[in-house]
Amino acid sequence: MSDTIHPVPDQWAKSALIDEAGYHEKYRQSVIDPDTFWRREAQRIDWIRPFETVKDTSFDEQDFRIRWFEGGTLNLAANCLDRHLETRGDQVAIIWEPDNPSSPGRSITYTQLHQDVCRFANLLKSQGVAKGDRVTIYLPMVPEAAVAMLACARIGAIHSIVFAGFSPDALAGRIEDCQSNIVLTADQGLRGGKTIPLKANVDAALEKVAVDTVIMLRHTGADVPMVDGRDIDWAEAASGQSAECPPEPMDAEDPLFILYTSGSTGKPKGVLHTTGGYSVWVSMTHEYVFDYQPNADGSMPVYWCAADVGWVTGHSYVVYGPLMNGATTVMFEGVPNFPDFSRFWQVIDKHRVEIFYAAPTALRALMREGDDYVTRTSRKSLRLLGSVGEPINPEAWEWYHRVIGERRCPIVDTWWQTETGGAMISPLPGAIALKPGSATLPMFGVQPALVDGEGKELQGAAEGALVILDSWPGQMRTVYGDHERFFQTYFSTFPGHYFTGDGCRRDEDGYYWITGRIDDVINVSGHRMGTAEVESALVAHPDVAEAAVVGMPHDVKGQGIYAYVTPNAGVEGSAELRAELVQWVRKEIGPIATPDVVQFAPALPKTRSGKIMRRILRKIAENELGNLGDTSTLADPGVVDDLIANRPA
Ligand code: PRX
Secondary structure, three states: OOOOOEOOOHHHHHHOOOOHHHHHHHHHHHHHOHHHHHHHHHHHOOEEEOOOEEEEEEOOOOOOEEEEEEOOEEOHHHHHOHHHHHHHOOOEEEEEEOOOOOOOOEEEEHHHHHHHHHHHHHHHHHOOOOOOOEEEEEOOOOHHHHHHHHHHHHHOOEEEEOOOOOOHHHHHHHHHHOOOOEEEEEOOEEEOOEEEOHHHHHHHHOOOOOOOEEEEEOOOOOOOOOOOOOEEEHHHHHHOOOOOOOOOOEEOOOEEEEEEEOOOOOOOEEEEEEHHHHHHHHHHHHHHHOOOOOOOOOOOOEEEEOOOOOOHHHHHHHHHHHHHOOOEEEEEOOOOOOOOOOHHHHHHHHHOOOEEEEOHHHHHHHHOOOOHHHHOOOOOOOOEEEEEOOOOOHHHHHHHHHHHOOOOOOEEEEEOOHHHOOOOEOOOOOOOOEOOOOOEOEOOOOOEEEEOOOOOEEOOOEEEEEEEOOOOOOOOOEEOOOHHHHHHHHHOOOOOOEEEEEEEEEOOOOOEEEEEEOOOEEEEOOEEEEHHHHHHHHHOOOOEEEEEEEEEEEOOOEEEEEEEEEEOOOOOOOHHHHHHHHHHHHHHOOHHHOOOEEEEOOOOOEEOOOOEOHHHHHHHHOOOHHHOOOOOOEOOOHHHHHHHHOOOO
């Protein structure tokens, strides 16, 4: 916790789109008269047919519904591309920075991007992809990932991007869940000088679930087998297509994309976002949070969000938000520590990046390596910094501010979720004084509240579960194929409210401080992971009888994965088995799910009714052994002594 306050720099207060008074006035309007507020904000979108109603929403079980801008039609790809052609056709839309700094990068103008998207959209159509069909995208961070997304949006197909670090099994599960019949991939991905066998992973996934078509981009040029009648070469097939493709008029509530994310129970859920509300929300938040406006000379600031398109941050703030706002957006294929720990800052100098947005885990990893890697670069182009994905500890915040931004750049710490589409609680750089570690105040239209365990709303300075009282345009609309699960997951814990899954504190100034997940979701390096997913991967191993997974504090990752494993009778919990289980989880889910600690346990602490007492497992993982709480309801309290005695150092 930090008491430091960083006031809005004078220059920002004068030049930003929104100043302090403006924020409070606009916020007030947005909650007392959402109709007028959103009617005006929605003008940022080119509607094909204007909407009739702004908002028709209720979180109550009886008449539960979330509908925005009904009656309106629009096309998001046209809003990202076509409408810019006249004024900024020659402006660079995407700067692509490859993994290896000595490989050639690419700069793609709005005109070129428009053509690439139209060609690829026509290719999808020629493969029978129609409005409403699901298209699975499993691509590295290359411009074609944006082309694929925009091409889907153009023809009304629903994209489902699967992060290229996920395993064949995870990919197969996601293809199956949304019944997608086409996969877009590349021969290989490249990260930190290492190749990722994307096409081979797709082939492995397709042994479990069949699709008709695979379109493969040749990226590294590796020799990969192609399946006759199923696999198509991207460049070859796209080059023969017309560069004109009329954008499909989409209803505001037509689905735009599915993105799988982890919850506290079961398989990952397909979070579904729709077209109209998402577009308004993402364009608005991108503009205000990053104060995205032309420079004095009329040029557009170079903006870099270092997230992967496989996560929601990449959807909203690498591709859709920036392109709707006519930005020059950087897409980075690589990692922060390759070829060395200066890479981020070198890329900033190379492309004269003005706005930089990244996850705290990357900053903490770089901070450990010392300031030299930073100070040998200039970074003078930087004006604004952003943080996303997990709580940023005040120490990392101060380092980001002092060393990276040389005290001149405000930091926007943006709290949001896959489910929320865009930033929900965040400073606006010209309006809100910063407190390191606090996401500060709500975005327009967002009404956060804190509730206690019984759902009673807490007033003033307080700490509790973070809920949102009313709908906002970028809210997810359903869990794909399981509307009941949508309601149960988010609206049944605290009836009438959207439950975020996060704990939060509000201070005497009304600032919000996210304290982290309070459900069985953990946040590993800014990646969301359901403990249940890791458990089910572990118990799928033939030597494992039972497993329980909890988060543990981790200096760089924020949280690490701590797994308690009970081997089958007669199986010894050996070092070999431990190493094998770690590999097993990597293979089942992907490297991001690698357990940090595997502790073998003859038994897990359970209540008399057989429920695993995770609270105790969390305390042991956190090494808070003096504070285990009430253990009297345990069926066998001796189990806990054994866990403590055998805790790995
Ligand atoms: O716990 C919160 C944390 O990340 C969760 C959402 O994860 P995901 O859906 O993968 O989206 C991440 C990118 C938006 C939240 O429930 N989280 C995200 N941003 C912050 C954060 N926690 C604290 N501060 C943030 N700025």
